[in-house]
Amino acid sequence: MTATTPARTRLSPDERREQLLELGVRMLADHSLEELSIDLLAEAAGISRGLLYHYFGGKQGFYEAVVQRAADDLYAQTAPPSEGEPLERLQASMEAYVDYVAANRAGYASLVRAAAGGNDALRAIYDTTFDALGTRFFEEDTQSLLIADTPANRALIRGWQAMTEELTLTWCDDPSVLSRDDLLRVIAGSLPAVLAILA
Amino acid sequence: MTATTPARTRLSPDERREQLLELGVRMLADHSLEELSIDLLAEAAGISRGLLYHYFGGKQGFYEAVVQRAADDLYAQTAPPSEGEPLERLQASMEAYVDYVAANRAGYASLVRAAAGGNDALRAIYDTTFDALGTRFFEEDTQSLLIADTPANRALIRGWQAMTEELTLTWCDDPSVLSRDDLLRVIAGSLPAVLAILA
Numbered sequence: 001m002t003a004t005t006p007a008r009t010r011l012s013p014d015e016r017r018e019q020l021l022e023l024g025v026r027m028l029a030d031h032s033l034e035e036l037s038i039d040l041l042a043e044a045a046g047i048s049r050g051l052l053y054h055y056f057g058g059k060q061g062f063y064e065a066v067v068q069r070a071a072d073d074l075y076a077q078t079a080p081p082s083e084g085e086p087l088e089r090l091q092a093s094m095e096a097y098v099d100y101v102a103a104n105r106a107g108y109a110s111l112v113r114a115a116a117g118g119n120d121a122l123r124a125i126y127d128t129t130f131d132a133l134g135t136r137f138f139e140e141d142t143q144s145l146l147i148a149d150t151p152a153n154r155a156l157i158r159g160w161q162a163m164t165e166e167l168t169l170t171w172c173d174d175p176s177v178l179s180r181d182d183l184l185r186v187i188a189g190s191l192p193a194v195l196a197i198l199a
Numbered sequence: 200m201t202a203t204t205p206a207r208t209r210l211s212p213d214e215r216r217e218q219l220l221e222l223g224v225r226m227l228a229d230h231s232l233e234e235l236s237i238d239l240l241a242e243a244a245g246i247s248r249g250l251l252y253h254y255f256g257g258k259q260g261f262y263e264a265v266v267q268r269a270a271d272d273l274y275a276q277t278a279p280p281s282e283g284e285p286l287e288r289l290q291a292s293m294e295a296y297v298d299y300v301a302a303n304r305a306g307y308a309s310l311v312r313a314a315a316g317g318n319d320a321l322r323a324i325y326d327t328t329f330d331a332l333g334t335r336f337f338e339e340d341t342q343s344l345l346i347a348d349t350p351a352n353r354a355l356i357r358g359w360q361a362m363t364e365e366l367t368l369t370w371c372d373d374p375s376v377l378s379r380d381d382l383l384r385v386i387a388g389s390l391p392a393v394l395a396i397l398a
Contacts, residue, residue, distance in 0.1 A: 151376040156385065159366035163393075166361035170354045177350040178397070186355065186396050193392040194362075197385050198377070 017055045020045055024066035025073065028107030033063060033114055033122075035106075064121050067111055071129040074100050078133065091188045094164070098183060101168045109169060134161055152198060160191050216254045219244055223265035224272065227306030232262060232313055232321075234305075263320050266310055270328040273299050277332065290387045293363070297382060300367045308368060333360055351397060359390050 011019065023045055027036055038059055042049045056062035077100050080093040101108050114122040134157045138149040147153055164187050171183050178186075210218065222244055226235055237258055241248045255261035276299050279292040300307050313321040333356045337348040346352055363386050370382050377385075 151373075152381065155366060155369045155376045158369050159362040159385070162365035163358040163362035167354060167358035170357050174350075177354045182351065182397055186358070186393065189396040190389070190393050193396065194385065194389050197388040197392065198381055 013055075020047075020052065020055060021065055021069050024062065025070050025107075028066060028070055029104045030106055032106045032110035033067070034110065036063070036066070038062060060121065064125065067114075067122055067125050070104065070107060070111070071125050075129060075132055080136075087188065087192075090191065091184060094187045095184055097164070098168050098171075098180070098187070101165075102172050105169075105172045112165065112169070130158075130161060134158055147195060153195065156194055156198070157191075160194055163190065212254075219246075219251065219254060220264055220268050223261065224269050224306075227265060227269055228303045229305055231305045231309035232266070233309065235262070235265070237261060259320065263324065266313075266321055266324050269303065269306060269310070270324050274328060274331055279335075286387065286391075289390065290383060293386045294383055296363070297367050297370075297379070297386070300364075301371050304368075304371045311364070311368070329357075329360060333357055346394060352394065355393055355397070356390075359393055362389065 020041065024036065024041055027041065027044065031040070038049050038052050041062070042052050045052070052062065056065055074097075078093050078096045080089040083089075084092070111122065111126055114126070134154065137147050137157055138154070147157075167183060167186065171177060171180075219240065223235065223240055226240065226243065230239070237248050237251050240261070241251050244251070251261065255264055273296075277292050277295045279288040282288075283291070310321065310325055313325070333353065336346050336356055337353070346356070366382060366385060370376060370379075
């Protein structure tokens, strides 16, 4: 006991908050947002509910902080590599996306639900992340995909993102419907195919 | 007054319920589910709240009945014509889908939100309709589209449906991003393009 207790007490408030956030994000991998109660986290972290409320200002604040962190992680982990052919870079980014969703199935699905379901703060986090993932195709460092930045192409990217999300969640629910390789072929191959229709 | 009152009272309870349902569906075109209160409908129908509760067993029952009717309408209106080339039939069906969503924007968007947002009954109506629209591709009378009924193709159809929904809602929000013709070209053209990736 003495080996762990002093280590805990040496954490600054910021470090402790960070530690709790990371724990929340890890728990979101296997739990839906609804299941991720303050009680559950307090128990897992070995601290009191009161202290958790202190750090996050309540249940809603805790959800928002955890979901924002998970969204930031998703955005960071799906960054396309800076080297390589455009299609290879897209494939690497989409592989990271599929792996992220597969590893965080429960939390990701509940974020999609929460975003759609009228919780304005969580919806804003989801929408901002969805937009940021799509906008990335038109940014300086990744524009080697050579997609013209037009309103029509931005709409097509949104549609393709929705297809990618639905396909990935369907595959996570039942991986027997198609192989991971085929899933990735469809995701990466459908983007140029869809863009070509209006090109 | 005497010209309309007798007409009203001649309606049977079933006819009256039907009339109220139709009014609810019409109001869903311009109002979200949240806005479609019993008060609003009672006022539009010129009857008491109590009578509405009598017909639908409460607010939730009224929502469910209206949404189920709207979903049935969507399914019926998007039935592919029985004659014509496969791609022409798909285009006709998708044209009806786009027109339905455009004409019922507020209600359709709020159904998507409600379905995702944890109202189990509304979600079941949405899921059943989404599945039925997708399953139609594999049914006897419409299978001239010649899509093999495999788990992978069913997953691809789900993904394509999600893209179609997102594209259509994006276009309804801002029709200037692409023309209706281009929207229909993308929707109808992307299905064979996506299926071809694994074929």
